[in-house]
Amino acid sequence: MATSDTTTTEKKSLNFIEQIVVKDLEEGKNGGRLQTRFPPEPNGYLHIGHAKAIAIDFGIAKQFGGVCNLRMDDTNPQKEDTEYVEAIERDIKWLGFEWGKICYASDYFQDLWDFAEWCILQGRAYVDEQTSEEIAKQKGTPTEAGTNSPYRDRPAEESLRLFREMNSGNVEPGKMILRAKIDMASPNMHFRDPIMYRVLNLPHWRTGTKWNAYPMYDFTHGQSDYLEGVTHSICTLEFVPHHELYDLFVTWIKEWKGETAENGQDIEDNRPRQFEFNKLNLNYTLMSKRNLLILTKEGVVDGWDDPRMPTLCGIRRRGYSPEAILGFIGKIGYTNFDALNDIKLMEAACREDLNKRAIRVSAVVDPVKLVLDNYPENLVEEMVAIDNPELKDEEGNIITEGNTHVIKFSRELYIERDDFMEDGGKKFLRLGPGKEVRLKNGYIIKCDEDPGKCIEKDSEGRITCIHATYDPETRSGLPSADRKIKGKTLHWVSCKHSLPCEVRDYSCLWTCENPRDAIKQYEKENGVRGIDAMRPFLNPDSLRINKGAYIEEYAATLPTLSYLQFQRIGYYNIDTDSTPQHLVFNKTVGMK
């Protein structure tokens, strides 16, 4: 689809990471190569926050002629599962990105192990046999230096023997760890002899039972980047404190590989560098995987792909397109500021996209019957409805070719209950006694001045039927049709030619702007955890199911996940639960 964006000279400034990449490329760092990676841990579903990381990891490679690998950060078999691996691949593809290759941190387990042994022999690592409590105590606090482990200076040969023991399966988890010998007094807590390896004695979904001891994140990430040839390792701000350690381990592994200044090599070149950006925070949204897992387990939501979830599969089912998500990500930018983004910005990006994309249909979600008293009893007319009025030619005229469908018109129709008011006043431009409106793609109709003649009510005073007359001269498309009237244009469906359907309207899952902080505080104050700390902030009204709606027949011919606009109401998507016999629609976002 041709958009005006490409023609206007849009001077979009580069974000700080793009500027770094441009500069590095100009200076010929890493031999002028650009390589990134997207490194999810396969322990949950990807969410909108990951989309931000994906957009820069894959996007920057695409933009500047580099390559981005997908790397599963699978160093903890305790939490990981192939179910998640498949979902991650699916979601990235859906967003429209391609990886150079798919890798796994576990690809490097042997290298990492050999490197660790080298570290031991170099006197830079030792096996510690204290309990985790003892080690935690010795670590000190941010304001107090830590103290050395009694095992810190044990002979390298002994550490090496014990390290190999750690992988035998005969060492109980928690009994031994391998630590880097750095500085127990460092102001950076990550330098206080960080753990390199721990015993898990668990099989790994890729490496089977080969390993019983597994490397920690800090001892894996930079090295994997290096071994893979990553030049720019982009991650979120919470990893800033790890940055120095990342650099240190990269320097060490280069040394292990013989890349040292003594060997005449530039150790500042040919190395991955870490860059950090602010992760995505959205108000009224909870992002953390841990908490999303609780919501699914407790049945608060329907599953990971519940349309209220911030997961990519949830957002997809809600009716967002990949372009809408990426458009939103493009608007919020990458900085070092810990921002809390307004969900309205995401909705605006969604409307912008869906306005160009969605097929317009007529659906009446709160129906009331409208009878056109002067319309022939058995007449059925086929009216022409435009699928997408935003599809235009160069002159700005709506393209009709292949862009229309038929909607049937008859004497008895449904219109929205709130499109009629007995005493709406001057500013109410819809239907009422004495008022004239146009029925979209149909006729101009008018109600009698006398409420008694145009309104039928039940015993409780609720309107059951509205009567009006139509003006045959004003059928849409007729030369005489364009008579100016004061009233608005209403949507409608024919009673006999529409289908009952289920419409699911959603609003935010949370009642407070920052559920993460609210939950954390509630946990602290009330001594409860998990779902009990979440309940007070859950919106009881986040899902409204309406089974009394009607939609034009055309909608039943459209495939699942089609992007629709219920005219004058909002954007809707055909749910994955929907069948031609039982149509189900999800509200993506309302009209503005």
Next chain:
RNA sequence: UGGGCUAUGGUGUAAUGGUAACACUGCAGAUUCUGGUCCUGCCUUUCCUGGUUCGAGUCCGGGUAGCCCAACCA
């Protein structure tokens, strides 16, 4: 209270020592066979305080506020 990072309208982002701007939100108007879109206009901004400079949102000092770090998670 040790270390690190951050602070620009209501929200997010730009301005890379030289006229503070863009998007969203909100409000008003015009157009409209969607009270949508498109269009026009309006509202509102450099945390405080010293300094450097002809000139500071930008650089420096001192405050203040927020975030991250003391998992055998990533």
